[in-house]
Amino acid sequence: MALLDVKNLGISFGGLRAVDKFEIKIEKGQLYGLIGPNGAGKTTVFNLLTGVYKPDDGKIELDGKNITGAKTIDINKAGIARTFQNIRLFKELSVLDNVKVGLHNQYHYSTIEGILRLPNYFKVEKQMNEKAMELLKVFDLDKEADFLASNLPYGKQRKLEIARALATNPKLLLLDEPAAGMNPNETKELMDTIRFVRDNFDMTILLIEHDMKLVSGICEELTVLNFGQVLAHGKTADVLNDPEVIKAYLGE
Amino acid sequence: MKKKMNMNKSTKSTLITIGMVVVAYIIMTILANAGVLSSLMKGLLVPLCIYAIIAVALNLTVGILGELSLGHAGFMCVGAFTSSFFSLCFKETMAAGPRFLLAIVIGALVSALFGLLIGIPVLRLQGDYLAIVTLAFGEIIKNVINVLYVGRDANGFHFSLKDAMALNMEADGKVLINGAQGITGTPNDSNFTVGAILLVVTLIIVLNLINSRSGRAIMAIRDNRIAAESVGINITQFKLLAFSISAGLAGLAGVLYAHNLSILQAQPKNFGYNMSIMILVYVVLGGIGNIRGSVIASVILVLLPELMRELNDYRMLIYSIVLIGIMLFNWAPKARLLREKYSLKRLLKKDN
Amino acid sequence: MSSFFSYLINGISLGSIYAIIALGYTMVYGIAKMLNFAHGDVIMVGSYMTFLMASSLGLPPVLAVLIAVVICTTLGITIEKIAYKPLRKAPSLAVLITAIGVSYFLQNAALLIFGANTKMFKSVINLPAIKLANGSINISGETQVTIVACVVIMLALTTFIKKTKAGQAMLAVSEDKGAAELMGVNVNGTISLTFAIGSALAAVAGVLLCSAYPTLTPYTGSMPGIKAFVAAVFGGIGSIPGAFLGGILLGIIENMSKAYISSQLSDAIVFSVLIIVLLVKPTGILGKKIKEKV
Numbered sequence: 001m002a003l004l005d006v007k008n009l010g011i012s013f014g015g016l017r018a019v020d021k022f023e024i025k026i027e028k029g030q031l032y033g034l035i036g037p038n039g040a041g042k043t044t045v046f047n048l049l050t051g052v053y054k055p056d057d058g059k060i061e062l063d064g065k066n067i068t069g070a071k072t073i074d075i076n077k078a079g080i081a082r083t084f085q086n087i088r089l090f091k092e093l094s095v096l097d098n099v100k101v102g103l104h105n106q107y108h109y110s111t112i113e114g115i116l117r118l119p120n121y122f123k124v125e126k127q128m129n130e131k132a133m134e135l136l137k138v139f140d141l142d143k144e145a146d147f148l149a150s151n152l153p154y155g156k157q158r159k160l161e162i163a164r165a166l167a168t169n170p171k172l173l174l175l176d177e178p179a180a181g182m183n184p185n186e187t188k189e190l191m192d193t194i195r196f197v198r199d200n201f202d203m204t205i206l207l208i209e210h211d212m213k214l215v216s217g218i219c220e221e222l223t224v225l226n227f228g229q230v231l232a233h234g235k236t237a238d239v240l241n242d243p244e245v246i247k248a249y250l251g252e
Numbered sequence: 253m254k255k256k257m258n259m260n261k262s263t264k265s266t267l268i269t270i271g272m273v274v275v276a277y278i279i280m281t282i283l284a285n286a287g288v289l290s291s292l293m294k295g296l297l298v299p300l301c302i303y304a305i306i307a308v309a310l311n312l313t314v315g316i317l318g319e320l321s322l323g324h325a326g327f328m329c330v331g332a333f334t335s336s337f338f339s340l341c342f343k344e345t346m347a348a349g350p351r352f353l354l355a356i357v358i359g360a361l362v363s364a365l366f367g368l369l370i371g372i373p374v375l376r377l378q379g380d381y382l383a384i385v386t387l388a389f390g391e392i393i394k395n396v397i398n399v400l401y402v403g404r405d406a407n408g409f410h411f412s413l414k415d416a417m418a419l420n421m422e423a424d425g426k427v428l429i430n431g432a433q434g435i436t437g438t439p440n441d442s443n444f445t446v447g448a449i450l451l452v453v454t455l456i457i458v459l460n461l462i463n464s465r466s467g468r469a470i471m472a473i474r475d476n477r478i479a480a481e482s483v484g485i486n487i488t489q490f491k492l493l494a495f496s497i498s499a500g501l502a503g504l505a506g507v508l509y510a511h512n513l514s515i516l517q518a519q520p521k522n523f524g525y526n527m528s529i530m531i532l533v534y535v536v537l538g539g540i541g542n543i544r545g546s547v548i549a550s551v552i553l554v555l556l557p558e559l560m561r562e563l564n565d566y567r568m569l570i571y572s573i574v575l576i577g578i579m580l581f582n583w584a585p586k587a588r589l590l591r592e593k594y595s596l597k598r599l600l601k602k603d604n
Numbered sequence: 605m606s607s608f609f610s611y612l613i614n615g616i617s618l619g620s621i622y623a624i625i626a627l628g629y630t631m632v633y634g635i636a637k638m639l640n641f642a643h644g645d646v647i648m649v650g651s652y653m654t655f656l657m658a659s660s661l662g663l664p665p666v667l668a669v670l671i672a673v674v675i676c677t678t679l680g681i682t683i684e685k686i687a688y689k690p691l692r693k694a695p696s697l698a699v700l701i702t703a704i705g706v707s708y709f710l711q712n713a714a715l716l717i718f719g720a721n722t723k724m725f726k727s728v729i730n731l732p733a734i735k736l737a738n739g740s741i742n743i744s745g746e747t748q749v750t751i752v753a754c755v756v757i758m759l760a761l762t763t764f765i766k767k768t769k770a771g772q773a774m775l776a777v778s779e780d781k782g783a784a785e786l787m788g789v790n791v792n793g794t795i796s797l798t799f800a801i802g803s804a805l806a807a808v809a810g811v812l813l814c815s816a817y818p819t820l821t822p823y824t825g826s827m828p829g830i831k832a833f834v835a836a837v838f839g840g841i842g843s844i845p846g847a848f849l850g851g852i853l854l855g856i857i858e859n860m861s862k863a864y865i866s867s868q869l870s871d872a873i874v875f876s877v878l879i880i881v882l883l884v885k886p887t888g889i890l891g892k893k894i895k896e897k898v
Contacts, residue, residue, distance in 0.1 A: 050482060052478070072481040072482060073481055073484045073485065073486055073487075076481075076482060076483060076484035077484050081482070081483065082482055084478075084479065084482075088476045088478060088479035088482075089475070089476065089479070090471065090472045090475035090476055090479065090480070091475050091476070092471065092474070092475050092541070093468065093471055093472065093475060097468055097471075100465075100468055101468050101469065101472040101480070101483060101485070102483045104465065104468070104469055104483065104484060104485055105484045107465070108465075109464075109465060111461070111464070111465075111466040111493060114460060114461065114463075114464025114465060114466055114467070115456075115457055115460045115461055115464065116460075117460060121464065124465075125464075125465075128465075164479075164483060165482075165483070167483070168483050168484055314697070320697070320700075373879075373883050374879070374883075376883075376886065377882060377886050379696075380633075380639055380837075380841070381837065381882060381886060381887070383639070384833065384834065384837045384878070384882075385878070385879050385882055387830070388834065388875035388876075388878050388879055389875070389879065391871060391872070391875050392871075392872045392875045392876060395868070395869060395871045395872035395875075396869070396872055398868065399866065399868045399869055413866070413869070525830065526826075529641075529704055532697075532700075532701070532704075533701055533704060536697055536698065536701045537701075540695075540697060565712075565715065565716050566716070568708060568711075568712040568715075569709065569712040569713060569716060571708065572705050572706070572707075572708035572709035572712060573705075573709060575701065575702075575704070575705035575708065576687055576702055576705035576706060576709065579691065579694075579698050579699075579701055579702040579705065580687070580690055580691070580702070582694075582698065583690070583691050583693075583694035583695075583698045584690030584691060584694075585690065585693070586690065587690075
C-alpha cells in the first residue's frame with residue numbers, strides 16, 4: 001500500500017482552476033520529486049496536502065487513513081510535516097527552541113507543571129533538549145543552538161526548517177524548494193543531508209525543486225505539473241527525457 | 253553541557269528580575285520605616301506594584317503573544333469590582349487574611365474567565381481590529397459597571413441597571429454597588445508587602461510560562477502562525493491560554509487597586525481606554541517582550557510625573573514630549589545613524 | 605412616531621459628525637497604515653480656534669471657521685512631518701505610541717493655554733429651524749448644516765479621489781507605497797496631502813460638534829475621536845464609503861439607544877454592535893478581505 005495516495009485532487013480560486021485532477025502515489029521510503037514551471041500549482045498541492053487549503057474535490061490518503069479536508073494540525077499529527085518556499089522560522093526564538101517547538105506534540109507536560117516547575121518539567125525538558133540537540137547535530141547546527149534563528153545564514157535557515165519539520169516525527173516530509181538561494185556547494189551538501197535523512201530516519205520525502213541537478217541527483221520518481229494538471233509521472237530519467245516535459249519547460 | 257548552560261541562562265535571568273524586585277522592596281521598606289520617605293512616596297508604593305503587575309500582564313499579550321490589546325484596564329476593572337464586592341460581602345464574617353486571599357483568587361479567576369470568554373470570538377481578529385475590539389470591550393465593562401446597582405437585604409441579593417431605588421429592598425437593605433458611585437467601604441487590605449509579593453508571583457508565572465513548552469508554542473504563534481500550525485500547534489488553544497492568563501494577572505492588579513482605596517469607582521481615568529493606553533506605553537518603553545523592562549519602565553514612568561510635581565501643569569506636556577522624543581530617538585533613521593556614529597562602543601574602539 | 609423621526613434625524617446629524625471625522629481617520633489609515641490617535645485632538649484644536657476667533661476676537665463665523673481649518677491643516681502637516689514621517693519604517697507599535705504622545709501633547713498644550721474650565725461654545729450656525737409635521741418635528745439649523753456638510757464632503761472626497769491625479773496617487777500609495785514610488789508618485793507629498801485633508805475635516809467636524817454640543821474642554825475631541833475610529837472600523841477601515849456609512853449608522857445607533865434603551869448604556873451598546881459586526885464580518889461592512897500567501 002502506498003504511503004501517500006492522492007486521487008483526483010482539485011481546487012479553484014475564483015474562476016481559476018489552480019489544481020485539477022491531481023494524482024500521486026508515493027511508496028514508503030521513496031524520494032519523490034514534484035516539478036513544473038513557475039505557477040504550475042506545485043506549492044498549492046503542498047498547501048492542499050497540509051490542510052492550508054481545503055480541496056474542492058478529490059481524496060488524500062496517508063498510510064491508508066483519509067485526511068482529506070482535515071485541519072493543518074491534525075494532518076501534522078497524522079504524519080505530514082513540511083518546509084516553506086519563503087522560509088518561515090520562529091525568528092525571535094533560538095535555533096534550539098525552534099526545534100523544541102517542533103517537538104511540541106512528542107513530549108508533554110502541562111502548563112501548570114511548567115509554571116510551578118514541578119519535577120516533570122525538568123525531566124521532560126531534559127529529554128526535549130537531548131532530542132533537539134540530536135536533530136541539530138544531524139544538520140550540523142548544534143554549535144549555533146543558542147543563536148536566534150533569524151541570525152543564521154540563509155542556507156542554515158533552510159536546514160533548520162527541515163530539522164524542525166523532522167522534530168514532529170512525520171511519516172512524510174514535504175520540502176518546498178529546499179535548495180532555493182543556495183550555491184552549488186551548499187546544494188551538494190543539502191543533497192547529502194536529504195539522503196541521510198531518508199536513510200537514517202526511514203523517511204519518505206516529497207520535494208518541489210527547480211534545481212535539475214538536485215532533482216536528477218536524488219529523486220527516484222517524478223511528477224510533472226503544468227497548468228495545475230499532471231503532465232507526466234514516472235522514473236526520473238524517463239520523465240526528464242519526455243518531449244512533452246521538455247516542451248513545457250522550454251516552450252515551443 | 254551546552255544544554256545545561258542554556259537552561260541556566262533563562263533561570264538566571266528570572267532570578268535576577270525577581271531579585272531586583274526583592275531588593276527594591278527591602279530598600280523601600282527600610283527607608284519607609286526610617287521615616288525618610290515622604291508621604292507622597294509612601295502612597296506610591298502600592299500603585300507602583302499595581303502598574304508593574306499590569307504592565308507585565310499586558311506584555312504577555314503584546315510582547316509574547318504578539319497581539320495588541322487596548323482593553324487591559326477593562327480586565328483590571330473586572331478584577332477590582334469582583335474582589336471588592338466579595339470583600340464587602342464578607343467584611344464582617346471573615347478574618348482579614350483569608351478573606352483577602354480569597355478576594356485575590358476570585359478577582360484573578362473572574363478576570364481570566366472574562367479574558368477567555370472575550371478571547372474565544374475576538375482572537376480570530378488580527379492587528380488593529382483586535383486593538384479596537386479590546387478597546388470597545390474595556391469601555392463596555394466600564395459603562396455597564398457605572399449603571400450596575402447591587403444591594404442585599406434579608407431576602408438576598410437584588411440587581412438593577414436603573415438606580416438604587418429600583419432594587420426594591422427591605423428596610424434593612426444595604427446598597428453594595430451603587431452605580432457610578434461605585435463601591436464604598438472596601439477593606440483596606442492592600443499594602444506594599446502584599447503588592448511586592450503579588451508582583452513576584454506575577455513575574456514567576458509569566459517568566460516560567462515563557463520558558464516552558466506552552467510558552468514556546470505561544471511565541472511560535474507570534475513569530476509565524478502558519479509555521480506553528482504546520483508543526484501541530486493548536487493556535488486557538490495557546491492564544492486563549494496566553495490571553496486569559498494575561499487578563500487574570502490584570503485582574504490581580506485590579507484586586508490590589510480596589511483594596512488600596514476606600515471608594516472604588518469606574519471612571520475614564522482609572523479604567524478607561526486611556527489607562528489601557530498608558531500601560532501600553534509602559535510596555536513599549538520597557539521593551540516589547542521584555543518582562544523585566546516592563547517592571548522598570550512602569551516604575552520610572554509612574555514616578556516621573558510625580559517627581560515633576562513642582563512643574564505642575566507642565567509635567568504632562570513634558571511627559572508627552574519625552575514620549576515622542578524616545579520613539580524618534582529609537583526609530584528615526586537619522587537618530588539611528590547619529591547613535592551609531594557616536595556610540596560609546598565605537599568611541600572606545602577608536603581609542604584603542 | 606414624530607418623536608421617532610426626531611431621534612432619527614438627530615442620530616443622522618450626530619452620525620454625520622462621526623462620518624466627517626471617520627473620513628479623516630480612514631484616509632490616514634489607508635495611506636499611512638497607522639492609527640492616528642491624535643486625530644481626535646485635532647478636532648479639539650479646531651474647536652478652540654473657532655471659539656477664539658468668533659467669541660473672543662468677534663470675527664464673523666465663516667472667517668473664524670476658515671482660519672480654524674487653515675490652522676488645523678497646518679497642524680496636521682506639521683505633526684506628520686515631525687512625529688510620523690521619521691517613523692515610516694518603524695514597527696507599528698512605535699508609531700502608535702508616538703501618536704499617543706502627540707495626543708497627550710495637544711491635550712496638555714490646550715490645557716495650559718486655555719485652562720481646564722469648560723468653555724461655552726457659541727454656535728457659528730445661524731439658520732432658522734425647519735418645522736415639519738405641524739411643528740412636532742424640529743430640525744435645527746445645526747442639524748441641517750451638519751447633514752448637508754457631511755454629504756457634500758463625502759461627494760467631494762469621492763470625486764477628488766476618482767477624478768484627480770492627486771486622488772489617484774493616494775489610491776496608489778495606499779495600495780503599495782513602494783510600487784507607487786517606482787511609478788513616479790510623490791509619496792511624501794501624497795501622505796502630507798492626506799494628513800492635510802484629514803485635519804481640515806477634523807476642524808470642520810470640531811466646529812459642527814461644538815455647535816451642536818456646546819461644551820468645550822481640552823478633552824472634547826477624545827471620545828468623538830474614538831467613536832469615529834470605531835465608525836471607520838465598523839464600515840471597513842480604509843474605505844471612504846465605509847467611513848461614511850459607519851459614521852451615520854453609529855450616530856443613529858447611539859441616539860436610538862439613548863432614546864429607547866438607556867442613555868447611560870448607549871456607549872456600551874455602540875461598542876457591542878461594533879464587536880458583533882466585526883465577529884460576523886471581520887473587516888467591517890465594506891472592508892476588503894486580505895489573505896496571507898503561504
